[in-house]
Amino acid sequence: MVASFTIVGAGPSGMYAADALLKNFPDCQIDVFDKIPTPFGLIRFGVAPDHFKTKNTARQFARTLELDQVRYLGNVEIGRDLSVEELKENYDAVIMSIGAYNDRKLGIPGEDLPGVYGACAFVGWYNGHPDYRDLNPLLDGTGAAVIGIGNVALDVCRVISKTRAEMDDSDICAHALDSIQDMPVENVHMFGRRGPVEAGFTPKELGETRDLERCAAIVDGGQIPDEVEGEFEGREKGIKEKNLNILRELAAQDKPEKSVKMHFQFYASPVEILGTDRVEGIRLERTEVVDGRAVATGETFDVPCCSVITAIGYYADPPEGLPLNGATIENEAGRVSDNVYVVGWAKRGPSGTIPTNGPDSRDVVDLLTEDLNKADVEIGRPGGTAIDALLSSRDIRTVSFNEVLKIRDAEIARAVDGHPWEKFTRISEMLAVLD
Ligand SMILES: Cc1cc2nc3c(=O)[nH]c(=O)nc-3n(C[C@H](O)[C@H](O)[C@H](O)COP(=O)(O)OP(=O)(O)OC[C@H]3O[C@@H](n4cnc5c(N)ncnc54)[C@H](O)[C@@H]3O)c2cc1C
Numbered sequence: 009m010v011a012s013f014t015i016v017g018a019g020p021s022g023m024y025a026a027d028a029l030l031k032n033f034p035d036c037q038i039d040v041f042d043k044i045p046t047p048f049g050l051i052r053f054g055v056a057p058d059h060f061k062t063k064n065t066a067r068q069f070a071r072t073l074e075l076d077q078v079r080y081l082g083n084v085e086i087g088r089d090l091s092v093e094e095l096k097e098n099y100d101a102v103i104m105s106i107g108a109y110n111d112r113k114l115g116i117p118g119e120d121l122p123g124v125y126g127a128c129a130f131v132g133w134y135n136g137h138p139d140y141r142d143l144n145p146l147l148d149g150t151g152a153a154v155i156g157i158g159n160v161a162l163d164v165c166r167v168i169s170k171t172r173a174e175m176d177d178s179d180i181c182a183h184a185l186d187s188i189q190d191m192p193v194e195n196v197h198m199f200g201r202r203g204p205v206e207a208g209f210t211p212k213e214l215g216e217t218r219d220l221e222r223c224a225a226i227v228d229g230g231q232i233p234d235e236v237e238g239e240f241e242g243r244e245k246g247i248k249e250k251n252l253n254i255l256r257e258l259a260a261q262d263k264p265e266k267s268v269k270m271h272f273q274f275y276a277s278p279v280e281i282l283g284t285d286r287v288e289g290i291r292l293e294r295t296e297v298v299d300g301r302a303v304a305t306g307e308t309f310d311v312p313c314c315s316v317i318t319a320i321g322y323y324a325d326p327p328e329g330l331p332l333n334g335a336t337i338e339n340e341a342g343r344v345s346d347n348v349y350v351v352g353w354a355k356r357g358p359s360g361t362i363p364t365n366g367p368d369s370r371d372v373v374d375l376l377t378e379d380l381n382k383a384d385v386e387i388g389r390p391g392g393t394a395i396d397a398l399l400s401s402r403d404i405r406t407v408s409f410n411e412v413l414k415i416r417d418a419e420i421a422r423a424v425d426g427h428p429w430e431k432f433t434r435i436s437e438m439l440a441v442l443d
Contacts (some may be wrong), residue, residue, distance in 0.1 A: 012391025019049020021352020022105030087327025123287030149314025157200030342372030
């Protein structure tokens with residue numbers, strides 16, 4: 009009997025899971041759903057546009073979607089077009105790989121003012137995610153505040169600070185590039201509650217702030233500790249030591265000729281977003297780090313800015329029937345219930361790079377394989393045929409992988425100014441290429 013599987017979400021974790029299923033069940037059939045017509049999740053919508061080479065990872069995933077045993081059904085949202093129950097009934101196993109791409113809130117006064125954006129929304133806007141096409145962020149002042157000291161915060165600061173020429177070989181969307189380049193930017197502030205040792209960014213990304221054309225990184229040398237203190241060891245400690253060295257280098261350099269300053273501000277916790285009808289500034293409280301935790305000192309200071317972008321963590325938004333536990337779908341080592349499993353950021357939270365999802369998805373597929381190999385488990389649910397009938401009765405326009413390639417070709421054809429492609433940013437535009 010041929011086993012039928014479905015994977016919900018064609019991001020990295022879902023695609024690694026597809027590879028692992030094909031290894032463990034060479035004869036199986038797999039349907040991969042994604043709510044967006046185009047696949048690959050945050051490779052398209054998260055990875056910074058000026059890190060275009062990172063997106064080459066998608067090529068290996070494209071090869072999987074080209075296999076006869078794998079069927080891609082884009083433009084199908086589980087929870088809206090099909091329910092989890094319907095998938096459970098029709099496939100031998102369901103793997104949820106929906107990511108965790110919803111912004112956590114700061115929970116401070118003023119957070120709902122126009123001009124405050126989560127990083128998912130802001131990054132999604134410049135990367136052409138259809139959900140954020142019309143965000144139109146307020147970038148009309150000289151200052152922006154970014155909350156968070158991880159790689160996503162660095163990505164946002166860098167993309168705001170680069171010149172148009174520096175973005176030439178990126179795949180930033182034209183609407184966002186124009187809006188960012190029109191901003192009269194002078195100061196980009198990156199605020200972290202804790203210190204440089206606790207920062208989540210990595211040396212490669214931090215190092216990129218050394219050589220920006222019009223932007224100087226400003227670091228207060230007094231905030232950089234002499235050595236990595238705390239319970240860090242091995243590779244993690246090495247990364248932190250490299251970070252401290254780069255920050256020391258940045259603190260020592262003097263670049264008065266640069267028109268934009270990127271201020272690294274550690275030990276500063278946001279307490280209020282200031283403004284009446286929109287963001288006008290942000291109030292922060294100085295902190296001290298005690299046993300790895302930020303402790304407020306009571307001393308506050310204000311920084312003027314036209315917008316605040318938060319990059320402080322993300323949570324999954326599962327369809328009905330799958331409970332959330334904190335930021336992730338409730339699971340035990342990837343097992344959710346009956347024949348439902350979860351992988352990737354939806355399983356373990358928003359941490360790790362694209363390759364980190366590989367071993368994680370393989371472990372869950374091994375667990376699934378053990379479960380299906382148990383003597384009392386029957387394989388042979390109808391799979392795609394029953395689901396196709398449901399989709400057509402609901403008039404859902406699915407997008408195949410061949411059609412994804414047509415959308416990609418049309419995006420390449422409309423590229424200008426050295427950009428590799430100009431992405432469509434609305435689902436209607438993508439479908440118009442096909443119909
Ligand atoms: C801003 C940002 C920048 C990053 N930059 C890098 C980088 O440079 N290098 C690196 O290695 N890693 C980077 N990462 C991390 C990397 O993107 C993640 O490790 C990886 O994308 C997680 O994979 P995932 O499959 O769990 O989730 P995702 O990539 O989020 O994929 C989830 C997929 O599920 C789909 N989906 C969601 N809900 C539904 C539903 N109900 N029905 C159908 N489909 C659904 C989504 O459309 C999406 O395609 C970055 C992350 C972020 C947030």
